[in-house]
Amino acid sequence: MTKEEYLDLAASRWDALESLQDERTFYDYEKKFDTLWVELGRQVLEKTVGVSSTDRRIKKKSKVATE
Numbered sequence: 721m722t723k724e725e726y727l728d729l730a731a732s733r734w735d736a737l738e739s740l741q742d743e744r745t746f747y748d749y750e751k752k753f754d755t756l757w758v759e760l761g762r763q764v765l766e767k768t769v770g771v772s773s774t775d776r777r778i779k780k781k782s783k784v785a786t787e
Contacts, residue, residue, distance in 0.1 A: 721767045729767070733760050 736756050743749040 721764065725767060726764060729760060729763055 733756055737753075740749050740752055740756075743752065
């Protein structure tokens, strides 16, 4: 993953982050903020390591380990 790819992913979440300012309670803000960052983290991880298996019990070597 390049810096530009990461910045593009982060920029794609900017509007959603800005819309959090409209939340009425800190709890709602925090809940939606967490969801956005977990999703962004998943996308960054998948771009860096590769798409994970749907079965959480199966662990394979990532593309990073094979390079």
